[in-house]
Amino acid sequence: MTEDIKNKPILEVRDLHVSIEDTEILKGVNLTVNIGEVHAIMGPNGSGKSTLANVLAGRPEYKITSGEVVYKGMDLLAMLPEIRAREGLFLAFQYPVELPGVRSWQFLKASVDAMRKHRGEDALSVREFDKLLDEKRAYVGMDTDLVRRSVNEGFSGGEKKRNEIMQLALLDPILALLDETDSGLDIDALRIVSEGINKVRSDKNAFVLVTHYQRILNYITPDYVHVLLSGSIVRSGGSELALELEEKGYEWLREQVTA
C-alpha cells in the first residue's frame, strides 16, 4: 500500500443510481469508506444492499443510470470485473457458484497468479502456493479434501461460505465486500467464518459487510452502520445503530423516514 492512499477514502460512492430491466434499485447512494474501517450495510430484503455489493464488483446485468464510484482514485465503474479484483477489490458471494470439473487448487492458483502478474510479480511455485494455501485454509478450518475437489461442487452451504472467506484470506484484498456472508450459517459456522474475517482485517484494508441481521456484528464490530431502505441510505451511525435495529426492526426506521 502506498502512503498516499492511507487515510484517504478507498471508496467513494456518489449519488449512485442503478436499474435492472428498467426497475430502479439504487436511488442515489452515497458512501465513503476509508482504509482501516469496517462498514455494515443493513436493510430488509429487496432494499438494494446486495445490488450495491454486486455493482461495485462489476456484475454485468445492472445498468448504471447516474452517479460515480471512485476506488483508489480510479473510476471503478469503467473497470472490468477482473481488473477490479486485481486492484484489490473482493466480493464474497451470497450464493457462491459451483464450478463442476474445475479443481479448487487450480482455480485458486490461477487466481492468485493473476493478481500477482497484475502487480508485476512472478507466479508462485507449486510449493510456495501450497504453503500459502495451507496457511489460509487454517483461517476457516477448511479440509485439504475440499481444495482438491471441484470448486463448491457438492459443498454444504456452510462449506461454500467458508470457501469464500478462505479465498478472501488468500487474495488479501484492500477492499472486501461481503454479501450476506452470515446468511444460512448456524452459530458455530458463523463464529468460524467471523473469526476468519477478523484474521484478515487490518489497518491496511477495509470491509463492507452487507447483512440482513445484526448477529454477525457481534463478532465483527463495525465502525459505521448504514441502513439501506428502498434504494437509499436513510440512516448512518455507529455500531449501536445495529442493536437498535435488532430491537425495533426496519419498520421503525421506515416509519421515521416517511414521517
Add this chain to the structure above:
Amino acid sequence: MTQTLTRYQQYEIDYKAFSESNAQPEWVQSLRQSGWARFQELGLPTARRGNEPWKYTNIAPIAEASLKLAQMPGRITLDEVKAVAPWDDGWTNMVFVDGIYVSDLSSGASSGVAVTSLAEAIATNDELVRAKLGQAPHMEEDDGFVSLNNAFLRDGAVLHIREGKTAERPVHLLFISTATEQATVSYPRILVVGEANSKATIIESYVGLSDSVYLTNAMTEITLAPGAELEHYRLLIESENAFHVGYARVEQAADSVYKSKVFERNVGLGRFDIYTRLNGEYSSCEMKGLYYTSGSQHMDNYININHEKPHGISRLYYKGILDGRSRAVFGGTVYVQPGAIKTDSHQEDKNLVLSPNAEVDSKPALFIWADDVVCGHGATAGNIDEDTVFYIRTRGLDLEAASRLLIYGFAGEIIEAVEEKGLRNYLEQLFLESLPSYKFEF
C-alpha cells in the same frame, strides 16, 4: 481433361483393378466379392427419408466425392509422425500410411500379444484370421460403407491375445493420411481376438496431415472370450476436410469387459459407430466419449448396445463441446433382449454449446423386452452461464481464462478417465490447446 464420373464409378474402376491385381487366398477373394456384391445392392446410405441410422447425418458429400483408392503410402519420416500424432516409445506402435502398413515406422513386438499386419496375415493364410475375419456381429443390415470395407479388404492390423495373457504394453495403431491432389479413400481393417481371461489395451488413432479431402473407412472387429478384458481407445484427429466413417463391432462372452473411450477432435464429416453384443452372463461394457466440434464440422456418434444374457452391465457416458456452425449427433440405443434379466444399464450425453449457430441432436433410447432390469438414460445441452463467468472474473481471471477453465472443467473428467499416462497427457494438450477463445454474448 478430367471426365466427370457418375456416382460410384470410381469405386467400380478401383474394384476392377484391385480384384484383378491381387492374387489372394480364396477366402479373401470370397469376402471381397460378397462385399462388392452387397455394395452394389445397397449403395451408400444417402436416403434422407426412412433412414433411421443416418437420420441426422447427410453423407451426400461422401457419396458425391470421387474418391480414388489410395494405392501407395505417402512419404513421411518417423520424426514427422511423432510431431503430429500421439506417440510413446513405450507403446507397440504400428504405423499405417494411407491405409498401408509401413514397417520402417513401426516398432517392436509386444509381450503378451501377437501383432501382425493384416496384409501379412493374408499373405501367410493365417488360420485365425481366416476363421474370424468378417464374423463380427451386427445389429442391423450392414450398410454400404461396411460392404466397401469388405470389398477393398487389404491391410490393417491383427491382434491376438492368448488365453490368460496380458499385453504388457498398449498397442497403438496409427493411421496417417498424407496430402494428395486426388481425393482418396483407405479401408483400414482391424481384428482383435481376446482369448479367455486375456487383457489388452489398444489405441487407434486417425491422423490427417493436410487439408486435403479423403475418406477413412475403418472397421474394427473384436471378439472377447469369457473373462477377456479390452481397453479400446479411438482418437479422431483427421484433417479439416476429411471424411471418416469408423466402425467397431464387438462380441462379448461371459464375464468379459469392453471399455471404449473415443476422443473426437478433428474431422470434416465424421461418424463413429460402435455395436457391442453382450452375449454372455455378467459381461459388461463401459463407453466414454468426448467430442469437440468447431467451424462447420459434423460429428456423429452412433452406438448400439445389445444385452442378450442376464446380469449384463453397460455404461455409456459422452460429452460434447460445440462451437461455430458445427453439428454433433449422439444416437445411443440400448436393447435388453428377452431373458436378459438383471441388466443394469445407464447412458448419458451432456453437451456444452458455445455458439448459437451450433447444434446437437442427442437421442438416447432404450428398448426393453425383459423384466427385472435397471435402465436409465439422459441427455442435456447447456451454455456457459453468466453468473458462473462473473464469479470467476471476480477472482481476477479474464473472460478467456474463465472460458478455458469452464470448458476444460466440463471435458476434463473424460480425459482424466484415461489410465494410460502418455495418452492422457497428449489428450490434455490436444483439447486444451484447441479450446476456443469464447466470445461471450453478454
